[in-house]
Amino acid sequence: MLPSYFEFYNPVKIVSGHKALDNLPYELSQMGVTRPLIVTDKGVVAAGLIQVVQEAFGSSGMTIGAIYDDVPPDSSVDVVNAIAEVYRANGCDGLVAVGGGSPIDTAKGVNIVVSHDKGELKDYMGADRLTGPLKPLVVVPTTAGTGSEVTLVAVIADIKRNVKMAFMSRHLLPNLALIDPRMTLTMPAKITAATGMDALSHAMEAYTCLQKNPLSDAHATAAITLISRYLPLAVEDGKNATARLALANASCMAGAAFSNSMVGMVHALGHATGAVCHIPHGVAMGIFLPHGLAYNLPERAEIIGELLLPLGGAEIYAATPPQSRPERLLESLNKLQKALEIKAGLPMRLKDAGAREDQLGEIALKAINDGALMMNPKEMDMEDAKAVLKKAF
Amino acid sequence: MEKVYQPLRPGRKWFKELVAHVVFFVLGRAFQSAAKLDAGIRREVAEWEEGFTLAMCILPKGPSMLLKKVDGRIRYAGWAKEDADLIIRFKNIESAFLVLTPQMGSARAFAENRLSLVGDVARSMSFVRCLDRLLAYLYPAFICRPLVKRMPPVLRPVRRRLYIYTLGIPFGL
Numbered sequence: 178m179l180p181s182y183f184e185f186y187n188p189v190k191i192v193s194g195h196k197a198l199d200n201l202p203y204e205l206s207q208m209g210v211t212r213p214l215i216v217t218d219k220g221v222v223a224a225g226l227i228q229v230v231q232e233a234f235g236s237s238g239m240t241i242g243a244i245y246d247d248v249p250p251d252s253s254v255d256v257v258n259a260i261a262e263v264y265r266a267n268g269c270d271g272l273v274a275v276g277g278g279s280p281i282d283t284a285k286g287v288n289i290v291v292s293h294d295k296g297e298l299k300d301y302m303g304a305d306r307l308t309g310p311l312k313p314l315v316v317v318p319t320t321a322g323t324g325s326e327v328t329l330v331a332v333i334a335d336i337k338r339n340v341k342m343a344f345m346s347r348h349l350l351p352n353l354a355l356i357d358p359r360m361t362l363t364m365p366a367k368i369t370a371a372t373g374m375d376a377l378s379h380a381m382e383a384y385t386c387l388q389k390n391p392l393s394d395a396h397a398t399a400a401i402t403l404i405s406r407y408l409p410l411a412v413e414d415g416k417n418a419t420a421r422l423a424l425a426n427a428s429c430m431a432g433a434a435f436s437n438s439m440v441g442m443v444h445a446l447g448h449a450t451g452a453v454c455h456i457p458h459g460v461a462m463g464i465f466l467p468h469g470l471a472y473n474l475p476e477r478a479e480i481i482g483e484l485l486l487p488l489g490g491a492e493i494y495a496a497t498p499p500q501s502r503p504e505r506l507l508e509s510l511n512k513l514q515k516a517l518e519i520k521a522g523l524p525m526r527l528k529d530a531g532a533r534e535d536q537l538g539e540i541a542l543k544a545i546n547d548g549a550l551m552m553n554p555k556e557m558d559m560e561d562a563k564a565v566l567k568k569a570f
Numbered sequence: 571m572e573k574v575y576q577p578l579r580p581g582r583k584w585f586k587e588l589v590a591h592v593v594f595f596v597l598g599r600a601f602q603s604a605a606k607l608d609a610g611i612r613r614e615v616a617e618w619e620e621g622f623t624l625a626m627c628i629l630p631k632g633p634s635m636l637l638k639k640v641d642g643r644i645r646y647a648g649w650a651k652e653d654a655d656l657i658i659r660f661k662n663i664e665s666a667f668l669v670l671t672p673q674m675g676s677a678r679a680f681a682e683n684r685l686s687l688v689g690d691v692a693r694s695m696s697f698v699r700c701l702d703r704l705l706a707y708l709y710p711a712f713i714c715r716p717l718v719k720r721m722p723p724v725l726r727p728v729r730r731r732l733y734i735y736t737l738g739i740p741f742g743l
Contacts, residue, residue, distance in 0.1 A: 182682045304687040343691060387681040439681075548691035551680055551698065556720035
């Protein structure tokens, strides 16, 4: 399906492969950075990953401005302001985020603060509030799911006002994404499975939602092919560097796809479930993905059927008549989910993930106000959302 | 004779600007009126904070409209002269013309990046739901259907359409 009009923007340089991290000082110097501030969290430090980053600076002649390693799982305005102080006190001139979604979003928030002389973080909340380029930002992902290394979004909590602030701007896109399989080797099987399903949901929603276009489709289908082949391998053997690199690449491509074609109801429900029940995002994505595809089936049957090729493979696709492909796709997805449930303990139902039935109404209300819903092919109102949630429960 | 190269000043698209002015006025007044009649729009607006402002404008300095919540009700406040809490910006007059005439729905306009949003995205979702309901009052089903993902279930559309066109838009009732 060719859209009559589309836009695609991904200016992030991607450096991906074995020992890619060793290029970090060179790439920073190319951006004019001499004293980078590294933003990370305790989990990354405990896994020994920050050591790998530090070693990459060996013999480079570059000074690390500071390493801030106290980013909490849900970053807040106070954390962002504290890091901005560290940045200024140490005369830093660029940022390197090392971690999963939280350190990356935090670094994006810090970048807003240190790049503007005036105002507070909340002044820049919402879409398109940033009007000029920010300081150089490099992202080194340590999970293979969020795709934050190529997205233009950051979410930071304002604990005092009890709201999650979303920032969307092309200026939030990092300058460089460094993908090195060493950074994801230590991820436990359950997190590998959940982040893999997150990446899969990015790719599948990018392919099926209203803003799909030929370039996002290319990224999305390539990502699905890699996830289908390598996610079970990475869950089974976490030390498989090839599988880790494949998943990190898939996550990055899925990120580029959904950053340009957006996501839909699966993410709207997932964001809401995360906010109400604190279920990890990847787990929620794994649960909602088949329900979202099934809900959108009446509007998108042919497009959903096309996904059988990257997910199920050429032989299954060719052997399945076109009208049966959407059903077969859902079967293949279900098979993948069951394998991940058995091998990694990834929940398939909301109740198994810790949600309560009395929370479904609140989730539905939050979901219908989520911006992701705009690009969903089929309308979802409060009652529809409740019905989908009930099925997923 | 040597060819002279000099700056050009492209003309204005007066007709399309005029249409946009008129449609913004109609839309603003109709929204004010429908917010009174329709329970669905009332419920959405009740969630907006008092004093909330919403602007629709055409970049860079084209026609615009401002909606403001005053005393719990939404009011059409004319041109958007001030900054607003939520701003929906058409990137050019041609895109605005497509949406305002109405040849293109809001979801497709967003999908084609013809609009840019400044402000809280959650609030814009609420506004779009209101806009869909408003379209169901403003236009007969055969015009409205291609503009929305699903026809909003509105009550007494013909009677209310008559009210909006005869009293709401001309007199702001």
